[in-house]
Amino acid sequence: MGLGILQDGKWISRREQEDSEGKFIRPSTTFRDWITADGSSGFKAEAGRYHLYISWACPWACRTAIMRQLKGLQDVIGLSVVAAEIHQNSWEFKDEPGAIPDTVNHTDYLWQLYLKAQPDYTGRVTVPVLWDKQKGTIVNNESREIIRMFDTQFEEFAKQDADFYPDDLQKVVDETIDAIYQPINNGVYRAGFATSQSAYDQAVTELFDALDDWEKVLAKQRYLCGNKVTEADWCMFTTLFRFDAVYYVHFKCNIRRIVDYPHLWNYLKELYQMPGVKETCNLDHIKRHYYISHPNVNPHQIVPKGPIINFDEPHNREQVFTG
């Protein structure tokens, strides 16, 4: 298993991640500070102060990369991208297409960055990581909170005038992000990392019940929360984008593909085709990461050739939902 953990500041290259019933457990993240526009939190939104570490493979990290693009924050928040594959040292900085080295802390492995922030750190070493160059520490490593900060606290610097947390929808955006997390975003992992039939059955049933429900919603409205694209759509997008290429096969989420759902598929293409989004969609990193990095799921680490999916195929969401 390529997934390790830091224990009292020491890297251990293997860890258990399921409970006694074979259910996958995702522990909560530990660095939870907030950047604010006025600096009242101790972390002021400033140009050039923060650096984002991501993986193109990771659906959580890609949410933050998408928000950085959509808000036009590329010149304000720097970016490093780990290599696609996880081996003994987990996330690694390496010279390969799509990767960007750690130009700020010059580390080779992401766990070294966690130790710079906290030398006795115990816990998982995950992407995304938002780093503060001024204080030399991790501000936050929870994707949902990082996208909220990019969306709402960097107005002074954002080159794009877009708001994905509009005043009139804030409650429903938060509820929707909550609603899709366990059955869908984490649901694919609960299915794929289950080590008992019953844990898998439960996860996959909840996943497809939820997808079926959202298919019905998207038949009636353009986006998850109504007629505006919100943070909730970007939280959904990164899971849907990986679904047919990875989760359907590797994680055995194979009741239906996304392309079999007329509305979810049409919706997925619309989001993918929005300016700036496809720059964050790297199927080579995604496929190599999943199929190679979980040898307990795919022991021979063979990466499938397909499927062939044309995310650029026209959608017609604007004709279905006029006004």
Ligand SMILES: N[C@@H](CCC(=O)N[C@@H](CS)C(=O)NCC(=O)O)C(=O)O
């Ligand atoms: N709650 C976190 C989850 C992040 C997460 O689990 N990232 C995965 C990649 S998809 C990771 O880095 N895993 C490495 C590990 O678990 O050791 C978030 O949404 O930011």
